[in-house]
Amino acid sequence: MARRTSRELDCVIIGAGPAGLGTAIALTAIGGLTWTVVERGRIGQTFLDWPAEQRFLTPSFTGNGFGATDLNAVHPMTSPAFSLGVDYPDGPGYARYLGAVAEHFGIAVRSRTEVHRIHAEPRRFRLATSRGALRARTVVWAGGEFGDPGRPTFDGAELGQHASTEPAWAPRKxxxxxxxxxxxxxxxxxHQIGHGAEVTVVDPEHPWDARQGSDPSFLLAPRTRQRLRTAQQTGRLTLIGTARITELAALDDGRxxxxxxxxxxLITDSAPIVATGYGSGLGPASPLFARRPDGWPLVDANDESTTTPGVFLAGAGLRHDQLRxxxxxxxxxxxxxxxxxxADRLGRDASALEYWRSAGMWTDDLSCCGTECAC
Ligand SMILES: Cc1cc2nc3c(=O)[nH]c(=O)nc-3n(C[C@H](O)[C@H](O)[C@H](O)COP(=O)(O)OP(=O)(O)OC[C@H]3O[C@@H](n4cnc5c(N)ncnc54)[C@H](O)[C@@H]3O)c2cc1C
Structure with a gap:
């Protein structure tokens, strides 16, 4: 279990979402390390902040005993489907699962503690937080993407309501x-078609048509495709994949x-909804990473910053070549x-981590990830 201490820690993990907690649980396998998890809100804060209607698109199912760990689990001995009794968790449910996992594995989280700055010093880091300073030999950035909504740059884009906000989900006619x-x-x-609206979706990349490859990072999830078919059958959905929006304006009559x-x-009866994704969300860790040509953080084969040794990236912003x-x-x-x-950096024995490999939850040869399904 992490020991709380004001002296220099071996590691500080920033963020108590699935990435931060999962990394923390892996660190528990290494004896004698001092570390802590720092979280600006509460455990699973992003999921608590999700709009109420938002649900997981990756299904949960307890296949753990047969080597098929629940897709949304952060440790092979846990399963959101088992603990929550649902297959598509909502935000508060998943935050509950994360809280239970933290308690079970004895992960001490410093909640309501926001990291404002990370100073790299020779062989150590100094972190300025809303509750004082921390010093550590290594840092894991697991701050997530949700606090970094991607916004388009055309004229009037600020009139749109981002998909991460409650107003985008309020029922519309x-x-x-x-x-x-x-x-x-x-x-x-x-969702809005379900409430009786007439919806137009504009995206020049027309992701709804993607059929190439079998990586779900490039295809709509099966559940989404199923819902799309149902929405199309209403006759109230128009998909425009040959143009992009170049300008938004508010009219005097509220449209x-x-x-x-x-x-x-296109004339709309409510503020347009902006669903243009998220950035990498590096926050105060941003100066510690170089960027790839596509803007995502550049890491080496160990997910370590290429410019600041000792800083690691965990979570959805991770990219290796074409892998997302x-x-x-x-x-x-x-x-x-x-x-x-x-552990290697600090000269500690990491052999207990082999459990993660045997449980199918450790991939260090990334060349295996590109497998395509035959049918
Ligand atoms: C709308 C939406 C739906 C998604 N659906 C799925 C899905 O169905 N399945 C799936 O696998 N993935 C899904 N994802 C991807 C998703 O983001 C994640 O899987 C998950 O939230 C990422 O976990 P994380 O731990 O990296 O980040 P988060 O869950 O965002 O956790 C990061 C934590 O860091 C904290 N934090 C941030 N900055 C600081 C700071 N400076 N100091 C201290 N704490 C800080 C935050 O408060 C937060 O609690 C979805 C993403 C979005 C946006």
């Missing part, structure tokens, strides 16, 4: 525009006008990798 057609956009379109790159005008670790079942494969690298 009349004509609704959704900008962005990947998971969040289609989720919201189906909104959107212009597209092909010159079409944007789901729990993907990024959890790296908890043991980070824990082992921290």
């Amino acid at each position: 009349g004509r609704v525009l959704v900008i962005g057609g990947y998971e969040s956009g289609i989720d919201l379109a189906c 909104y006008r959107a212009r597209t790159s092909t010159g079409t005008e 670790f944007c789901f729990i079942y993907k990024f959890r494969q790296r908890f043991a990798q980070v824990a082992r690298t921290v």
Whole structure:
């Protein structure tokens, strides 16, 4: 169990979401380490902040005993489906699961403690937090993406309501525009159609048509595709995949006008919904990472910053070449990798982590991740 101490710690983990807690549990396998988890809100704060209607799109199912750990679990001996009794958890439910996991594994979390700055000093880090300073030899950034909503840059974009906010989910009638057609956009379109709205989704990448490959990071989830088919059958859903929105304006009568790159005008009866994703959300860790050409943080084979040794990245912002670790079942494969690298750096025995490998929750050879399904 982590010991609370004001002296220099071996590791500070920032964020008590699935990535931070999962990494912390992996660290418990290494004896004698001092570390802590720092969280600006409460355990699972992102899930507590999810709009009330938001649910998981990755299903939970307790296949653990047969080597198929629940997709949303952060440790092979746990299963949200088992503890919550649902297959698509909502935000508060999943936060409850995370709280139970933290309690079971004795993970001490310093809640209501926000990290404002991380200073890299020779062989150590000094963290300025809302509750005083911390010193550590290594740092794991697990601050998540939810606090970094991606916003388009066209004129009037600020009039849109981001998919991460409650107003985007408030039931609407009349004509609704959704900008962005990947998971969040289609989720919201189906949701508003369920409330009787007439919805237009605009996305020049037309993700709803993607059929290439079998990686769910590039395809709509089966549940989303199923809901999309039902929404299309209402005749109240229009998908525009040949244009992008170039301008939004508020009209005097309370309606909104959107212009597209092909010159079409769309009039909507409520503020357009912006479902254009999230950034990498590095927050105060941002200066400690170089960026890939696509803007995502650059890490080495151990998920360690290429510019600041001793700083690691855990969570949905993780990228290796073409691989996106944007789901729990993907990024959890790296908890043991980070824990082992921290242990190696500090000269500690990490052999107990082999349990994670035998439980199928440690991938260190990433060349195996690209397998395509034959049918
Ligand atoms: C709308 C939405 C739906 C999603 N659905 C799924 C899904 O169905 N399945 C799936 O696998 N993935 C899903 N994802 C991806 C998803 O983000 C994650 O799987 C998960 O939340 C990422 O976990 P995390 O621990 O990296 O980040 P988070 O869960 O966001 O946890 C980060 C924590 O860090 C804290 N924090 C941030 N900054 C600081 C700071 N400066 N100081 C202290 N604490 C800080 C936050 O308060 C938060 O509690 C979804 C994402 C979104 C946005």
